[in-house]
Structure formats: C-alpha cells, structure tokens
Amino acid sequence: MHVPEELQYTRSHEWVRTEDDTATIGITDHAQDELGDVVFVELPEVGATFDAGDSFGTIESVKAVSDLYTPVGGEVVEVNEALNDSPEKVNEDPYGDGWIIKLRVSDEGPGFLSASDYEQFVEEEES
Numbered sequence: 001m002h003v004p005e006e007l008q009y010t011r012s013h014e015w016v017r018t019e020d021d022t023a024t025i026g027i028t029d030h031a032q033d034e035l036g037d038v039v040f041v042e043l044p045e046v047g048a049t050f051d052a053g054d055s056f057g058t059i060e061s062v063k064a065v066s067d068l069y070t071p072v073g074g075e076v077v078e079v080n081e082a083l084n085d086s087p088e089k090v091n092e093d094p095y096g097d098g099w100i101i102k103l104r105v106s107d108e109g110p111g112f113l114s115a116s117d118y119e120q121f122v123e124e125e126e127s
Contacts, residue, residue, distance in 0.1 A: 002029045003119050004095055008112035010071045011121060015095065016112065018105065023072050026099040027059065027090060030122050035061035038090040041100060042068075043079040050074065052109030056101060059090065068100065073107030 007015045013031035017024045032038065040060040050056050055067040056076070079101050083089060090098040113121060 003115045005115045009118035012069045014071055016071050021105050023103045023105050024099050025101050029094050032091050032094045036063045038087045041083040041087050044076050046076050048076045052107050072105050072109040074103035074105040077104050078102040
C-alpha cells in the first residue's frame with residue numbers, strides 16, 4: 001500500500017493536498033485497490049459548494065458504487081475532466097493524474113490522519 005507522507009487522509013479513504021487556499025482531493029491507493037477497476041466517476045459542477053463531510057459525487061467500479069466525500073468545505077474550482085474519458089486514471093495513478101476535484105477551501109474540516117496514522121487505520125480496519 002502506497003501512502004505518500006506529504007498528503008493528509010480521511011477515514012473515508014480520501015486524500016487531500018493543500019496549496020495556499022486550494023485543496024486537491026482524490027481517493028487513496030487502498031480505496032482504488034478495494035474498488036477494483038474504476039469505470040465511471042461522477043464529477044460535480046465547477047462553482048458548486050460543499051461543507052466538509054458532504055458527498056460531492058460517486059465513483060463506480062466493476063464491483064460497486066461508492067460515494068465520494070469532501071474532507072474540507074469550499075467551492076469547486078476545477079474537476080478532473082480527464083476522468084470522463086479515462087476513469088481508470090484513478091486506478092493507475094490515484095495520487096497524481098487520478099485526482100478528482102480541487103476546492104477553494106472555506107472550512108478546514110474536522111481534521112485529518114497523517115500517512116502513518118492512515119496506514120494504521122487501514123490495518124485495524126482489515127483485521
């Protein structure tokens with residue numbers, strides 16, 4: 001399981017990279033592995049606003065459909081349009097080309113897990 005140190009994580013298996021007032025959000029390597037082959041990602045509209053913890057879309061794999069949750073509140077400033085034609089990018093590069101949305105942060109949310117805390121959380125969840 002690949003867990004980059006520089007990112008922050010949630011118990012619902014999203015990751016966040018914050019630069020200035022913008023948060024890039026995707027799902028973790030563990031989450032994409034559990035989902036299997038991703039076949040569709042429902043993206044929100046640019047300009048939509050969400051509170052921390054809101055569902056902002058869904059991700060569909062050959063196994064299941066899962067809600068995506070934003071760990072921070074804010075306004076959608078960009079969505080990863082490439083996922084419309086190539087949803088498998090989430091499987092291939094979940095921390096890079098497989099990012100899902102970018103938000104202008106207005107609410108930091110309830111807190112995050114560090115990389116090591118997330119790894120421990122996943123281990124406990126699986127046992």
